[in-house]
Amino acid sequence: MGLIAALGSGLLLGIERERHKGRGPRRQPLGLRSFLLAALAGAVAIRLGDAALAVTLLAAAAFALAGYLRARDDDPGLTTELALLLTVLLGALAMHAPAGAAALAVLTTLALAAKTRLHHFARRALSAEELHAGLLLAAAVLVILPLLPDRPLALLAGLNLRTLWVLALLVMAIESLGHVALRLLGPARGLALSGLIGGFVSSTATIGAMGQRARQQPALFAACLGGALLSNIATVLQLALLVGALAPELLLHLSAPLLAASVAALLAAAIALRRGAARMERVALPLRRRPFDPRHALGFALLVSAALLGADAARRALGATGALLAATAAGLADAHAAAVSVAQLTVDGHLSSGLAPVAVLAAFSSNALSKCAAAWIAGGPRFAAPLAAAQAAIIGAAWATWRIVGA
Known part of the structure; x- marks a missing residue:
């Protein structure tokens, strides 16, 4: 159940980010496969111990930084990079609390997908x-x-x-x-x-x-x-x-x-x-x-x-x-x-x-x-x-x- 929840979390977040990665030579490199592998990496690392999880997080942070430096002219935000780090943690959490990890993945995906509405709400609708x-x-x-x-x-x-x-x-x-x-x-x-x-x-x-x-x-x-x-x-x-x-x-x-x-x-x-x-x-x-x-x-x-x-x-x-x-x-x-x-x-x-x-x-x-x-x-x-x-x-x-x- 933990592996299934980790796979589902990475797949869900990856699909949402894949739809927003853009086009062209400087497009955001982090997409569906990146998030799916990040979730599995977190699930495997938590089984190997705290040191393995720390190394995995550092590696994911390095990959996220590289992706940000490559695409920052077209996408100056850090949303995708932070979502990748969260996916690693969700994969680790899924091995202990599958239901909680799956729920957090759904809520995170909803927040990412509602970008336009949330920006409109914060900047214009909310006085x-x-x-x-x-x-x-x-x-x-x-x-x-x-x-x-x-x-x-x-x-x-x-x-x-x-x-x-x-x-x-x-x-x-x-x-x-x-x-x-x-x-x-x-x-x-x-x-x-x-x-x-x-x-x-x-x-x-x-x-x-x-x-x-x-x-x-x-x-x-x-x-x-x-x-x-x-x-x-x-x-x-x-x-x-x-x-x-x-x-x-x-x-x-x-x-x-x-x-x-x-x-x-x-x-x-x-x-x-x-x-x-x-x-x-x-x-x-x-x-x-x-x-x-x-x-x-x-x-x-x-x-x-x-x-x-x-x-x-x-x-x-x-x-x-x-x-x-x-x-x-x-x-x-x-x-x-x-x-x-x-x-x-x-x-x-x-x-x-x-x-x-x-x-x-x-x-x-x-x-x-x-x-x-x-x-x-x-x-x-x-x-x-x-x-x-x-x-x-x-x-x-x-x-x-x-x-x-x-x-």
Whole structure:
């Protein structure tokens, strides 16, 4: 199996490089046979010992240097030469881990074959703001996250910094996915896509923005209403992701009510969008320059911290009833923060599995009141009335399903 993986790796990389070696007397000399032999040399050398592998690598480096000096006027890059050295190492790795070597060979070949697309992505498609955001997200995951303690801290009233940071990372990742979707599909797709993706950031803010646009452009009323309703689906999906990350068992209890709420939101949005479909394609929406706003993610983590402390204080003072009231009040500001606080109380054993789903649904319901208020303020009664009716249907579907399945 090791020899087969080595042969396959050399063959795969060699075919890709053969197609890019060029023509003429000064063409790149490294092609299919060179890579195939390099992989076999690595496989044989690793069997002979470390000294043989070192000599093989030095020889391959010398051959790669000779090929570079010969063809540098036509091909100043070092991609082929570095790929040859990697092929030797993959041949050696294949004798110990055939599956891993084969996987690395496939990934390397894909990277080599996607040269034009990768160059276009790095130089033209990727903006400076997106690059900085990507580096910030990478630093948040690879640098900051490992440094945070994964235990409740008495100095912070029992809060777990790593858990809060993971929640902030989830928010940044969700916003980034929404940004990528808009980049791939284009903002001109219309208000439906904007509403759905905007709901991952803030459904209440999205509804307010849609209401304001509907008031300014009455011809797009139906499309704006559909986009506002689609933001509810994002609310449910994000709530499920956050609760599932902390308390998978709680998510199992909430799966049926949340699914019912999603179906109700989708039906309501479909009815509205059907009326405005003819005009949606002519709408052009601006695209944000940054994939995510770190201040929003940190603000969400702070809001979750406040909700956790408030729910714990209410539970200590009033018991389970206090935790339920605290979740309902927190839901007016953010249903996700309230749901996270309930999930954390459930994991810590401070809230029973029977009451926890009720607290999450209560926060989900109170958050619907904030959405209706935002629709009224931004879009007026004409926009708020159908949205309030849809919110009532969504909340009613969730509670009815809970009564039938979960209660």
